[in-house]
């Protein structure tokens with residue numbers, strides 16, 4: 001099977017190669033003409049032939065063939081990108097302000113895309129709010145995520161490793177922060193990860209999973225590192241400075257503050273972070289309680 005990376009790279013190199021050859025040939029010819037027909041060598045302009053059928057035919061047919069070959073080659077690459085190999089695993093990709101979420105056929109939800117090496121993955125892409133664009137440079141695929149519509153792309157990772165994925169729709173404050181990871185693991189490792197969803201009912205419902213599902217972990221790390229927003233590790237009991245109605249306040253994070261910060265993040269903004277978090281005012285009281293409970297334990 002031709003991978004998307006091969007398909008795109010071959011066409012790119014082909015067109016790039018032709019462009020380089022043309023650039024060099026045209027520049028060399030220009031320089032040669034400048035020297036050859038310099039005024040010191042040709043003081044008087046000479047009559048030149050009005051037409052040359054052979055030359056004109058050649059410079060019409062040859063470039064046409066070159067451009068047609070680019071089209072044909074590009075079309076091959078395009079059909080590779082649009083034709084998903086049989087037996088591909090279907091993963092739903094959903095973009096929202098400001099994170100990605102991946103849903104697997106068994107219902108497992110994740111904020112990173114874990115895939116088995118060597119198996120084609122078909123991404124079924126949509127958006128929950130505005131236009132996004134799911135872009136994986138390593139696999140040369142990039143597709144709009146459109147609310148109310150499903151688009152698709154596919155890829156296969158031939159080597160284990162982790163690859164970056166971005167939102168390439170730079171029309172709002174934090175699309176650039178919608179960075180996530182594609183983790184390609186050997187089949188057995190992947191199965192391990194994939195089946196773990198069914199280990200316990202609790203794990204399925206636990207806070208970490210919730211945070212991933214709601215997209216929190218797109219901006220808040222769980223390991224202490226700084227991302228778009230403050231880390232959630234040890235957030236409970238942390239002393240922070242917030243801006244409330246333009247005034248600076250110092251407070252210790254407790255259950256009540258956490259709830260307010262989730263439902264109406266702009267009201268009391270932690271200093272040093274951009275005002276980009278959407279309001280999670282659609283969460284049910286029960287969901288909110290569960291998240292806060294989990295955050296309390298995240299020490």
Ligand SMILES: [Cu+2]
Pocket residue numbers: 095131132133167168169174175176178
């Ligand atoms: Cu986006």
